[in-house]
Every structure is written in C-alpha cells, then in structure tokens.
Amino acid sequence: MFHLVRIGMPPIRFVYFDLDNTLLDHRYAERAALGDVIDDFPALFTGCDMDAVHDTYHRINKPLWQAYAQGTIDKATVKQQRFRRLLDALGADTEQASVVHTRYLQRYGAHWRYVPGAQQAFAQVAEQYGVGILTNGFSETQQRKMNQFPALRSACASVIICEEVGHLKPHPAVFAHATEQACVEPGEILYVGDSYTSDVKGSARAGWQIAWYTPRESPSKPVANGFSFSDWPDLLRRVL
Template identity: 45%
Template sequence: MSYQFIYFDLDDTLLDHKSAEAAGLKDVHRHFGLFENTGTEELIDVYHQVNSKQWSLYSQAKVTRDELQRNRFELTLKELGLDKSRYEEVGNFYMQAYRNHWQWLDGAKEAYYGILEKYPVGILTNGFAETQRKKFEAFDLYNSAQATVISEEVGVLKPHPDVFEYATEQAGVSKDEILYVGDSFSSDVEGGTQFGWNVAWFTQNGEADKHQKADFVFADFIDLKNLLKV
C-alpha cells in the first residue's frame, strides 16, 4: 500500500500518558493529607475505573465536559470514603502535576521524526482541547505536523466518523491513502477502519481476532519504521 499521509494518535501512542497520569496521581497522594490512610495504588486504581467510565459517558454525550472534570475526582473521593467536597482542589493540583511528567514513549520520537522526513504527518487526538494544545506546544508538534486535530474541537470524539472525515479533509488526500497509528482498539482501530482508513495498531494485546481488524500490528516502533521504510 502506498500511503500518502500518516496520522498519529497522541496519548499512549507518541506520548506516555499512562505513566504521566500515574506519576501525577502519586504527587496528589503525597501532597494531600486527605489520602494518609489510602494506598497510592488504591487511589490510582479507583481513579482509573471512575475516569474510564466518565470518558465513555462523555463520548456518548451522556455527561458534559464540566461534569466529566468534576465527576472523575468527586466520585473517586466518594468511592474511597473521603471528603468529596475537595474534588476541585484535588483535580486542579492533579492537572498541574500531570503536566510535569509528560514524555515521549520509548522509540516514538525517533520514529515520528524519521517518518516525518518521508511523509506528511498529522496528529488526531481525543482529550481536553486546552491540555492537548499544551502538549502540541511542549513537543513542537504544531511546527512538525501538517494537521493537528483535537476531536473536542470538531464536536464529537473518536470513534465517531465525523472526526475521521474532518481529519481526512485536513490531510488533503483520499481516506484510503491515510495510515493511522494508534493504541486504542475502539477509538483508533475500529473508528479508523470503519471510516476507511488504514490503521497500524500499537499494542501489546495478544488477541489474534482483534489483530485482524488492523492493517498492521506492532509493539515496537522499529517495526513501524520498517513498514514505512524509514
């Protein structure tokens, strides 16, 4: 297949969101005496469960963005049996701490810039728009990527087809000429392939039936570079 444009997902594809999130929550745990009788891993686990559910509801337009931001910490505190009225200060501190831990995933920076020498590239991401814009700025992605698409600014989240349609228009090529590199099975693999994009799935997932949904599956960026001959 001759690709004409390469789109990347951002969180947990190029940037290590999971590690930054965990480190930010550890900072929260250390900072607030509120958590003195709560284990760090318990906080992280409960937050993950609550946050994942809230993002799912948000993607289905069942909660607003403001409700998501409030609920994920208010409900975490409630689940832990702590003072849920402190959700706002905990949430604000977390966002500052989270930003201090942003970094590239292993091999992602080299692959991104190697691919950039041969192909036009873009970024297509879910996430809060102001946070993702800060990441674009921090990692110089505005200057390197030809298209930077944040689904929240489009008005719907991946895997909604409108996001992929908008991103295709921004790329200026036909949808079957795009390769999308992403880590999420539902948002990236299913969303992209159902719209007609080619998808390279970055995953450690060993489920062969899911692998068949993607055009290419890799766990090491060297394999992606080899696929694209860069």
C-alpha cells in the first residue's frame, strides 16, 4: 500500500470522509425535498417563491443546528421548531408543521445522490488507504443513508455518526474517538470535508491533516495542516 508523504507532514495511513455535501449531495436533496413539500401543500405556500422558501429555511435551520451542536437544545427541539418557524415566517398555518416535517423527511430521502465525482474518488482512495465516515446529522437519517449506499459502508473500517458518540463535530471527543477507531496516530489521518468550522478546525485541533472541499468558491481561510481542493480529480492527484 502506497502512502503519500508531504513535506513536513507524516505519511497518511487512514482517510475519513464527511458525508453531507462531501460524498452525498445534501444541498440538492434538501432543495428538491422543499420543492416537493411546496407542491404537496399548496395552500400553505401560496405565493411563495422556491428561492425564498429555501433561503428562509436555511436562515432558520442553521442557528437551530448550531445550538444543537453546542448542546443548548436537543434533537427534538430542532425537529419541532424548524418547520414551525418556517411556516410562521411565511405567514402560514404553523399547526401543520409536524405533517410538513414528516413529508419533508420522506422526500429528502428520495433525493439522495452522490456529489458528482465523489463515488469514484472514494473508491479509488479506498483502494490505497483505510477509509471511514465521520458525520454529523441525526443518527437515524445518517444510518438510512449508509444503508442506501452500501458501497460506502462495505468499504469503511469505521463509520462514526457523531450523535452516537454523544457530541457533534468539532467537539474534540468525536475526533478522539475516531482516532481510536482508525488505529493510527492522529497525524496519519486525513479528513476530507467541506465545513471550515466542523471539519477544518476540528481536524486541526485533533492533530489530523485536512483536505478541505470547497467546490463553490475559493477558500477564504488558510489550511495550515493540509490543503483545499475544488474537484475530486484534484484530491486524487494529491493523495494517490
């Protein structure tokens, strides 16, 4: 097995991948599911533009997730509040929030797909290194994703859903647990992920190397312990 050596860094022996917006196209599935919900509940979304609904949902969902990651609210609150607040912001009937949320989750799962190029890149990396998944997200949802994409699970020596560890990225306990599961030294782990806060900063604190996936824009912050890449062939050129 060939191990990449970069100047000033230990050789890579294990590669963890983030799941959402790295291997799997969460943005696409989320937007498509919201579109389905708008179509399924026309009375609630009368006169609502898809972009406006999507932007409002993001504005509401992001701070709820941040609060959940920080431990100030629980998972049930996120689930209960994100569509209630969305409907309230749109001037719609908030009593329908639970039904809308259930339908959203159903349709969200129907739209899961790989990020273009990610499936092939993951397979090639898995031929050269031990690989694993390290992901935030609700446990039941992330387990469904792993079941829907069995090639990911079968290739992985370690699948870690952070909620099951008791903390979310970038909490140090998550990375410590993942390091133990990889059975290598922290500096020999490369993490491939898209979030600066969860993935880049979390990896740096853990002593891991990082491949920061930035497909939509040039990185605005430095990556002292790794590199950024914007397409999967670029990652493969760097690590294989």
